[in-house]
Amino acid sequence: MNYTWKISKLGLTDQMSTDDVLLENAIVNVKWKRIATDTDGLKASYLGSTDLNAAILAADFVALNDVTAENVTSWLEAAITANGIAKIDAKLATKIERKRLRSISPSW
Numbered sequence: 001m002n003y004t005w006k007i008s009k010l011g012l013t014d015q016m017s018t019d020d021v022l023l024e025n026a027i028v029n030v031k032w033k034r035i036a037t038d039t040d041g042l043k044a045s046y047l048g049s050t051d052l053n054a055a056i057l058a059a060d061f062v063a064l065n066d067v068t069a070e071n072v073t074s075w076l077e078a079a080i081t082a083n084g085i086a087k088i089d090a091k092l093a094t095k096i097e098r099k100r101l102r103s104i105s106p107s108w
Contacts, residue, residue, distance in 0.1 A: 026054030
């Protein structure tokens with residue numbers, strides 16, 4: 001199974017860092033989709049929204065224009081945790097298995 005993240009929206013706000021520096025346009029929310037694709041090409045997705053705590057040391061802050069998809073994905077994975085991602089992946093696997101089921105309407 002192959003899993004990917006698609007980031008759809010970023011929620012921004014100005015926030016004070018832990019060392020009292022204003023962090024402009026800090027990312028505090030991520031709307032996302034996790035997509036699973038199996039070896040047969042069947043796909044399933046799971047939508048979510050995750051709040052991030054941007055109140056960090058100013059020296060560690062990444063300005064909005066410098067943020068990459070990899071940055072956001074790593075913050076997202078840290079916020080959701082490995083256990084949370086495993087639960088999402090299990091739900092995606094279940095959705096794909098349901099897509100494999102075929103049904104027919106009886107003729108009687």
